[in-house]
Amino acid sequence: MWRLRRSMLFFAGTDMAMLKTFDKLQPDSFMIDLEDYVPFEQKETARDLVFKAIKSANVGNREITVRINSLSTYLGMKDLEVITRAKVDAIIIPKVEHADDVLKVAGIVQRIEKEEGFPDGSIQLHLM
Secondary structure: OOOOOOOEEEEEOOOHHHHHHHHHOOOOEEEEEOOOOOOHHHHHHHHHHHHHHHHHOOOOOOEEEEEOOOOOOHHHHHHHHHHHOOOOOEEEEOOOOOHHHHHHHHHHHHHHHHHHOOOOOOOEEEEO
16 A cells, blocks of 8 residues: 655654654654664563554554564564554564565464454565
């Protein structure tokens, strides 16, 4: 799906003020970060906060993307399993090193889309 992205609002998954109010703001796209902006000791909490915030947000046709942690860590795979179920528009996969990583993630996302009743291919993958 083609989207106009004149503005993107980036914020950390630990930013409580933003998580509570981001759906009131008007950028074309939101990018919520679970990776570099989040201290290691807060990563598990941030994942849960972001999931809940997305599930309760009303953003209309504005895009929600989430940058997960690296797939080379257990955090990345857990982020993928949880955040995909929030029905985001895209998952941003950082530090991609191999095509097999992308294929693995695509398979996991496809499985979750089916389990959750989301349209097949409705969650995009953005690679970094």
